[in-house]
Amino acid sequence: MKQTSTSQLVLIHAYGETSQAQRETIEKEFSENSTLYEEYMNVIKVKRMLNGKMKSPSATSVRIIMQYSCKNEHLQEN
Amino acid sequence: MRTQQVMSDQELVDQYIAGNEIALERLIERHKDKIYTSIYLMVKDQYLAEDIFQETFIKAIDTLRAGKYNEEGKYAPWVARIAYNLCIDHFRKLKRLPGIVTSEGDDIFKYMKFDETPIEEHVQLEKFEGKLKELIEQLPEEQKEVVILRHFFNFSFKEVSEYTHSPINTCLGRMRYALINLRKMMEENNMVFKPL
Numbered sequence: 001m002k003q004t005s006t007s008q009l010v011l012i013h014a015y016g017e018t019s020q021a022q023r024e025t026i027e028k029e030f031s032e033n034s035t036l037y038e039e040y041m042n043v044i045k046v047k048r049m050l051n052g053k054m055k056s057p058s059a060t061s062v063r064i065i066m067q068y069s070c071k072n073e074h075l076q077e078n
Numbered sequence: 079m080r081t082q083q084v085m086s087d088q089e090l091v092d093q094y095i096a097g098n099e100i101a102l103e104r105l106i107e108r109h110k111d112k113i114y115t116s117i118y119l120m121v122k123d124q125y126l127a128e129d130i131f132q133e134t135f136i137k138a139i140d141t142l143r144a145g146k147y148n149e150e151g152k153y154a155p156w157v158a159r160i161a162y163n164l165c166i167d168h169f170r171k172l173k174r175l176p177g178i179v180t181s182e183g184d185d186i187f188k189y190m191k192f193d194e195t196p197i198e199e200h201v202q203l204e205k206f207e208g209k210l211k212e213l214i215e216q217l218p219e220e221q222k223e224v225v226i227l228r229h230f231f232n233f234s235f236k237e238v239s240e241y242t243h244s245p246i247n248t249c250l251g252r253m254r255y256a257l258i259n260l261r262k263m264m265e266e267n268n269m270v271f272k273p274l
Contacts, residue, residue: 054111
């Protein structure tokens with residue numbers, strides 16, 4: 001990866017993609033820079049907000065998939 | 079013996095391949111909202127999203143049953159890639175085929191109802207979930223693409239960079255601005271942040 005800015009590192013960290021070395025760097029930065037930690041918490045908050053607004057497929061779709069699976073298994077047994 | 083609730087995706091995949099249908103149900107339950115939302119945000123049509131969602135898992139079942147699954151430990155990204163590729167296939171077909179529309183000019187898919195949600199509940203759900211779609215729709219196209227791929231399809235930033243043919247730092251920059259914009263929009267819309 002090319003050189004990554006601290007803000008980009010915050011983002012990578014929030015999405016769980018940091019290496020051990022990057023994690024150590026960013027955690028040290030957090031302890032010394034409260035603005036950066038606040039930026040990280042804001043990313044986490046938006047992530048949670050987006051996750052809280054997921055749409056669900058219909059029960060019919062899930063049933064169709066399960067029926068397909070059962071039928072498929074039945075065919076394999078024969 | 080470990081219960082299925084704490085089993086990893088890989089353990090559930092192994093159980094399913096061994097013939098345990100409940101394991102598949104658990105896998106679908108675990109990932110359905112993220113996969114469905116990703117598809118929905120891409121195709122922007124509930125009924126089409128349902129079709130692609132079904133097709134995604136049917137493809138996954140066929141691959142698992144055929145013994146061709148070789149994504150050890152990476153079940154969720156694998157299913158997300160199937161869903162993404164099916165969305166792309168849909169857009170490719172759209173370019174080739176004329177749309178099927180009613181005399182009022184609406185897409186015919188909108189009339190193919192199969193959702194069992196009671197109508198009152200449906201209206202409330204649409205209001206709530208519609209906001210997410212509206213917010214994401216307001217983002218510049220390049221930011222929207224990165225949010226959908228990274229946050230919903232769960233691609234790594236490296237994969238987002240590959241799929242969008244953009245340098246990884248550009249993708250990170252777009253994602254950062256997208257999240258800043260989303261936060262502002264959420265605040266303007268009085269959307270409450272969950273306590274941490």
